[in-house]
Amino acid sequence: MKKLFAVIGDPIAHSMSPIMHNELFKINKIDAHYHPLHVKKIDLEAAIKGLKAIGTAGFNVTIPHKETIIPFLDRLDPLAEAIGAVNTVVNEDGELVGYNTDGSGYVKGLMDKIETINDKNILIIGAGGAARALYFTMARTGVKRLDICNRTLAKAAAIVEDCPYSVVSRAIEISSAEASLSQYDIIIHTTSIGMAPDINQLPLSLHNLQPNAFVSDIIYNPLETKLLHEAKQRGCIVQNGLNMFVHQGALAFEKWTGISPDTEQMKANVLQQLGG
Incomplete structure (x- = not known):
């Protein structure tokens, strides 16, 4: 049957x-x-x-x-x-x-390009369901630092507070993330900003992005969001949500x-x- x-x-x-x-x-x-x-x-x-x-x-x-x-x-x-x-x-x-399987699937996909995340400083952009799954899974896996930023700071803070796994972390505003962007080895975007049909939007300014950073967007339509395009132009390694x-x-x-x-x-x- x-x-x-x-x-x-x-x-x-x-x-x-x-x-x-x-x-x-x-x-x-x-x-x-x-x-x-x-x-x-x-x-x-x-x-x-x-x-x-x-x-x-x-x-x-x-x-x-x-x-x-x-x-x-x-x-x-x-x-x-x-x-x-x-x-x-x-x-x-x-x-x-x-x-x-969202968080575990993301980490497995990340490992296609990165050998380990244990020694990385990571920034997650967004505080929705996908961000929560990624945050908890990476905290459980183990990273050097795991920060999260969101337009509504309270939502990001709730994820940090709710996480049962021990990790060095802070919830920060978008403006603070923009100012300290050079501190992060991996930047992960988890919101719908830049998804088709609104493909010309950015979740935050990349002015302080370090050129050897890894920039990831969980969006896969379009395959290259504006965020990934600009990060690539700055010399970063990028990965879409596929x-x-x-x-x-x-x-x-x-x-x-x-x-x-x-x-x-x-x-x-x-x-x-x-x-x-």
């Missing part, structure tokens, strides 16, 4: 996850289908009950349900519980178990099937769909 997988969100039509996972099922000769489901906030509880009732083998969760889905799940992985957000659900013998997208998807696929997929092939398939 064909297994059913899904991604739920609002909106959902833009998601490339169905293309990525259905291709993986085909490559690995798994009789399964991955379907996008448009679920509004008001219908979330009913949708989760329905997915469980029909025996859905697993599903992904995207905006705006990553946090609000938690009360409707049976169990949480410890990291997902600490982060307070879920992006992957596995049906384990009738129980819906929530995981968060690696994070592929690696978090690969981790989800592994949790569902026990198979570690070929991430390079996954990346090539997504690039083809993006016209890159």
Whole structure:
């Protein structure tokens, strides 16, 4: 019997996850289908009950349900519980178990270009769900310093205060981050600023960026945001959000099937769909 997988969100039509996972099922000769489901906030509880009732083998969760889905799940992985957000659900013998592969997927993608982050001074820009997942995962992994900046300072401070893992850190305003940008080895942008169609925006000034810094943007449409373009012009190594997208998807696929997929092939398939 064909297994059913899904991604739920609002909106959902833009998601490339169905293309990525259905291709993986085909490559690995798994009789399964991955379907996008448009679920509004008001219908979330009913949708989760329905997915469980029909025996859905697993599903992904995207905006705006990553946090609000938690009360409707049976169990949480410890990291997902600490982060307070879920992006992957596995049906384990009738129980819906929530995981968060965003942070781990990002770190795996980062390791494609950087050998270690343990000795790095890192700045995260933004304080949303993605920033929280990255912050907690990197704090658990271990870094030299992990600062976070946001237009609303209180949101950044809440992430620092909530993190259960020990790390040298501070929450700072955007202006402070701009002034001290040269102190950071890695700068990670996690907001939607610069995403299509508003591609000419920057989250902060790069005036004090050091030329050998590594600048990362979790956006992958466009493949090169204005932030990455300007950082590259200043001599920095840059990375878009494609690696994070592929690696978090690969981790989800592994949790569902026990198979570690070929991430390079996954990346090539997504690039083809993006016209890159």
